[in-house]
Amino acid sequence: MKPISKTATNVHESATLAVDALAKKLKAAGEDVVGFGAGEPDFRTPEHICQAAIRAIKDGMTKYTPASGLEQLKKSVCTRFKNDFDLDYTPAQIVIASGAKHSIFVALMCLLNPGDEVIIQEPYWVTYYEAIEMAGGVPVVINTIEENRFKVTADQIEKAITDKTKLFLLNNPSNPSGVVYTREELKAIADICVKYDLYIISDEIYYKLMYDGKEFTSFASLGEDVKERTIIVNGISKSYAMTGWRIGYTASNKELAKVMANYLSHSTSAPSTISQYAAIEALEGDQDSIEDMRKVFEERRNYIVSRVQAIDGLSCLVPDGAFYLMVNIEKQIGRTIGGKLIQNGDDFALALLEQEKVALVPCTSFGLPNYVRLTYATSIEEIGKGLDRIEEFVK
Ligand SMILES: Cc1ncc(COP(=O)(O)O)c(C=O)c1O
Incomplete structure (x- = not known):
């Protein structure tokens, strides 16, 4: 064979x-x-979210939705971005996918051409390396040290950039280190990304799980020029105890969102309609x-x-x-x-x-x-x- x-x-x-x-x-x-x-x-999963899913089934919300997700869910995502980070997105910039992992995969598929380099830092979440290669890209790994709390510096990123570098993939807060970048550290990284015309995928799936009263900064909130080239990845799996519901989402510029929607329309289509209704309740309902x-x-x-x-x-x-x-x-x-x-x-x-x-x-x-x-x-x-x-x- x-x-x-x-x-x-x-x-x-x-x-x-x-x-x-x-x-x-x-x-x-x-x-x-x-x-x-x-x-x-x-x-x-909190009871009020489960009830929303049951309601959706009983109300017959069991048909296909648009491939990039329900308009209502996209609006809920926009509201979260506004409330949590004072970031303005429109539903046309939001793409719903089957978990944050899937969102990352689709973003990479839609951004990379064969041989494009993607900078990631070590320690990295296992899926990044594999997903970059699956999308035809080349992972470029920057080493970090415990003494610097396993954080990559803007200087290290600048040194790793070649004429093939397409994007920098960041995970903040980090799996596996649990480390969180400060606003100043992110700003220095963002400046380099703007200077060299790089995209940034910022995986912020753990942003609600912050300790010691520390503040979280979303990468897209570092300025309009940064926001334009940033793809924020987020989802409901970790913060809302909803790993099995398989809902993730991205916020990006409209052009990329449209390409990602087309890509989804010929691969998975939208995630489960019932899960999307549950996600609306998760994002909009009681956050206690x-x-x-x-x-x-x-x-x-x-x-x-x-x-x-x-x-x-x-x-x-x-x-x-x-x-x-x-x-x-x-x-x-x-x-x-x-x-x-x-x-x-x-x-x-x-x-x-x-x-x-x-x-x-x-x-x-x-x-x-x-x-x-x-x-x-x-x-x-x-x-x-x-x-x-x-x-x-x-x-
Ligand atoms: C850094 C990071 N991003 C994304 C995901 C995947 O999230 P989801 O279950 O929504 O696909 C995980 C899950 O382990 C993760 O650790």
Whole structure:
């Protein structure tokens, strides 16, 4: 038989989903596994949002919608942008897709020509690298260091720019580091992007999960010239505990939005109509439950950080947002634990899962082999139990 697509066969399995799948398999086999792997809130979708979906079904809202989403949902997105960031968008600039991951993919497909370079920073969310390649682009990865809180600087970006650079892809707050950029840092990056005529995709999916009273700056709010070349990616999955509903959205200039709408019209069409009605309620309805969830995440962050920092041989930065913690395991490299030689985060994660039944994600696939990622989207009790086991493992 003739070979199947080279682009498709080059795509790797998502490491985060793979660890999660293994942990679920062990759990199904009756093992007492503590899961720090999955990147999704453990909360149920708030009741008023579920009711909106049920209403939509009962009212017969079960037909196709326009490929780029319901006008009413686009208006709700515009209202959120106005209320949250004082940003003015019109519905024609909004494109609804099947999750933020899908929004990123479609934006890349519509922006890149073969060989176009996309600058990303390490540690990066696994999907970026793969999606850029799937869209025919070339990922250019900038290394960052813990001493600079894993932030990329405007200077580093400027040095990475070539005549093939098309865009800079930013994730703020970051998965996996939980780090958040200040307005000044973003402004310096934006100036470089404007100077070299780059697009920016700013993935702001975790923007509602901010801690210590820190303020979040949306990239598009850095000036009209910046807004024009920025594609904001957002969605309801993380902030509203709605991962399974599959709604993401972008805000961009009208020309790109139109191209993305055309692209969607021949691929997925619109996401589920029922989910779109639920998303309207999520974005426009009562936001108190969202703040309640954020507060719980903050308590968990404080607890998990204090536990990790108390373990001899492990360390971590204090994350400003999202629900991830990157743990530095450099001091474990070269050790043999339970008969297993630890050479990187992959070995650490596998040995920990086998010996202590704790699932976490090695950061190898995020570009940092000497780190592992823990998700604190799980109860304080589970976090405590898992950290007891990690402490025992490292001892
Ligand atoms: C940085 C980042 N962007 C986007 C997504 C995907 O969000 P969605 O579930 O809406 O596709 C995730 C999910 O893990 C993420 O971590």
